[in-house]
Amino acid sequence: EIVLTQSPGTLSLSPGERATLSCRASQSVSNNYLVWYQQKPGQAPRLLIYAASSRATGIPDRFSGSGSGTDFTLTISRPEPEDFAVYYCQQYGSSPYTFGQGTKLEIK
Amino acid sequence: EVHLVDSGGGLLQPGGSLRLSCVASGFTFTNYAMNWVRQAPGKGLEWVSSISGSGGSVYYADSVKGRFTISRDNSKDTLYLQMNSLRAEDTAIYYCAKTNSVSYYAYFDYWGQGTLVTVSS
Numbered sequence: 138e139i140v141l142t143q144s145p146g147t148l149s150l151s152p153g154e155r156a157t158l159s160c161r162a163s164q165s166v167s168n169n170y171l172v173w174y175q176q177k178p179g180q181a182p183r184l185l186i187y188a189a190s191s192r193a194t195g196i197p198d199r200f201s202g203s204g205s206g207t208d209f210t211l212t213i214s215r216p217e218p219e220d221f222a223v224y225y226c227q228q229y230g231s232s233p234y235t236f237g238q239g240t241k242l243e244i245k
Numbered sequence: 246e247v248h249l250v251d252s253g254g255g256l257l258q259p260g261g262s263l264r265l266s267c268v269a270s271g272f273t274f275t276n277y278a279m280n281w282v283r284q285a286p287g288k289g290l291e292w293v294s295s296i297s298g299s300g301g302s303v304y305y306a307d308s309v310k311g312r313f314t315i316s317r318d319n320s321k322d323t324l325y326l327q328m329n330s331l332r333a334e335d336t337a338i339y340y341c342a343k344t345n346s347v348s349y350y351a352y353f354d355y356w357g358q359g360t361l362v363t364v365s366s
Contacts, residue, residue: 167350170350170352172352172353174290174353180358181340181356181357181358181359182290182340182353182356183356184352184353184354184355187345187352187354188352193354225289225290227290227292227352227353229350229351229352230350232304232349233292233304233306233307234280234292234295235292236289236290236291236292237289238289239289239290
């Protein structure tokens with residue numbers, strides 16, 4: 138089973154301050170099949186990025202994904218107030234699917 | 246527009262059974278694998294089970310194997326999760342999620358709103 142470790146656990150930033158979230162895998166993620174989701178309180182997760190770097194439909198271009206193999210990054214270039222939420226990475230290249238434990242992006 | 250509506254959650258005692266449903270609309274249901282993902286209160290996300298578009302292939306997390314059964318009725322555009330021998334650690338919000346492919350290795354592009362299952366004596 139691939140273990141995904143996200144860091145930091147909590148990221149405190151001001152709106153407009155660049156956010157960099159990390160997701161590290163215990164072994165290489167097949168085909169870079171890694172996604173990022175955003176989850177707000179009381180809501181279901183929302184797909185942001187798939188295949189490590191492709192933005193999902195309707196996702197603003199301030200969200201970008203990068204990385205390959207075992208190290209992946211989600212960058213929010215200029216976070217808006219609505220971007221403060223919890224972010225999860227997930228790999229879908231190997232069975233079983235696994236998720237990271239989440240990074241909470243909070244307003245400083 | 247894709248829409249997934251989860252239902253069937255509730256409060257029950259350890260050892261009990263429950264069936265969750267997820268009604269889909271806005272896409273050709275049989276063309277996509279479907280999944281259940283759960284989230285314990287205040288915790289992260291955990292994949293539970295997946296089923297191919299035809300229903301011929303199913304997959305389970307070790308934590309639920311032998312107790313949960315995923316199925317689908319493509320004539321009703323509905324996904325199910327039969328949960329037996331429930332334990333306190335199964336307490337969670339259960340989300341159905343659509344993949345972007347007919348087969349297993351695919352990401353979840355749409356999610357239901359979730360249904361809460363509470364297992365407690």
